[in-house]
Amino acid sequence: MRLSREIGNNLNEWEAKTAAYQIFKNVAKPGYKYIEEEDLLRFLSKEELEIVLPLFEGAAETGKIKKSALKNWVVKCYLDRKSLAHSLNDTKTAVKQLDKLAAALVIVIIIIITMLLMGFATTQVLVFLSSQVLVVVFMFGNTCKMAFEAIIFVFVMHPFDVGDRCVVDGVQMIVEEMNILTTVFLRFDNEKIYYPNVVLATKPISNFYRSPDMNDSIEFAVDVSTSIECIGFLKARVKAYIDNKPNHWNPKHNIVVKDIVNVNKMNMALYVQHTMNFQNVGEKNNRRSDLVLELKKIFEDLSIRYNLLPQEVHLSYKGATPPPMPIF
Template sequence: MTRISSGTCKIRSITSAQLKWIKGAFGNMLLLACTRLHTICDGLDSSNFVDEHQVEYVISMVFKNLTNNTHRDIQETDLLWVMKKEEITEVLQLFEGAGETKSITEASLRKWMVKLSNERKLLVHLLHSTSTVIEELNKVILVNLFSLVALVWYLLMGFGTTRFIVYISSDHLFLLVFIFGNFCKMICDGIMLAIVMHPFDIGDLCIIDNEQVVIEKIGLISTDFLKDNNWKVQCLNSVLLTKFISNLNRSSDLTDDFEILISSSTSSETIAVLKLKIKELLGSNPESWHAEHCFNTIVIDDVNAKYNLVITHARKFQNYKEKKCQRSEFVQNLRAVLLELNIQNFAIQ
């Protein structure tokens, strides 16, 4: 009876204002728990991506409708059936080589559709990653708010205040405080990297620890990367804060350099023609390369002459494979130029 009466006195000692505050705090916590923070990614279905069969079907239907079942490229006159004449020039710029030939080939249409599908995938991954970060922040806020409300409610009710304070100051809680402190530090580091600094986005090509990786997923605790061989690597955001990150997608005018080894007996006239051919090669593909380049002599000995060629990309890349393919294509074209000039015993590095 003594304990019951003592508890009753403690409950009665709480004012109506305190009870109203507790009720409001629990109401706000319940509202936060029931309210999900969502992004526009809820309207996108990641499983609804275009596959190879759908691409081929769409291409066949487009050519069938615009060319009247004739096996030829889509011409400007065909596009007049579906758009205005003023819009045709802008549309042709979307397809590789269509700006010069004024026609759309099946290969260029297929490449454009695949590129469009990949960009949509990157957008969905980016939005889902943003949603994941927001939901993780939501969970952290819920836990902290629940702990704060429970602590204040416990103190206001006056239940075992002395024992509670003694327990808080005891050594048994030091380990829990240490773990919780490290967790809070990881959360703060994640917020600093993913939200405040924001050094990369989904699909960006970055250099971390002298290794090129592609950003696949950004979380509040860790970030996932893809290497060249599609190996997935996960790294804590707190560790990434200590590393130097170079984002190639946000860097302007990416360059590629080559070392060309040829025989030192090659005449200066042939070298001059080679420089002219390289300039024409870059100028013929303005969508991939800038015309400005640098061709320097490094060393010439009795056997070989070494030259350094630096060229500049005209586009930014969403993946590393596309950049490698463009470099490989240029090497093949450069090899054809060297063979055309009858330059023997050459090497491109």
């Protein structure tokens, strides 16, 4: 789309937000707080409109696009295009480095073949060159092996691109830069970590960006005296909330009773599926937080509580012995 290409030309996130404001101002009617369907039909066909509306939060249900929803979408487009631009740039750099290595190897081969064809390569010359090659192999053989393995990792295995959120050695990081020999990661506290690609080739790597819609779970406990009818109301309320957030949650969800503990507590869990992977961890946390708060509200409305069993309490006095009272 022409709109997406224009967004990709922005220099930073602030300019992306400014572009979203200008788009809203130009498309929405003057003084309106929403972009309505008739506003979009000036630029799109009805078939295109059905594809576009679900991209914006809440627009599929209401047929209106809020300013905040448009801003979030434009910023997301900008970040995606920025990651793509970095990935293409790093790939181009890696290809140039590989091209230089290949060119140097081809030049050496051409020189040897030329010497053989012109008769300059006598027995003494060949012995001398062979000895030099053995010296080079002895000195740089391991380096050449590592370089070859790194090239296989970058161009054949290629488990991630720049901007992908990955987990390596149990640490969640963003891919900042890719080279032939090393990859630079950015940790959650913006600390840069350099990994040799040869080392990465031996490790399991989790990639959030390439994952499909991911699952989540929320565990909680209720009092064992909670009625079956009340639990049924709980399931109905949760289903209604998830159905009203089709841009956040897939309809597929489940509430299960895991076990009963000490005959006074039922451990339960809500299993849900996001409509996204966890590449954008901030958005994932916001959605999960809203769901937890909605659960809390449902518990309050249905008076679902959890009470501890009665506990024995033993009191003892350990202070100084009081002085005897004077006798008059």
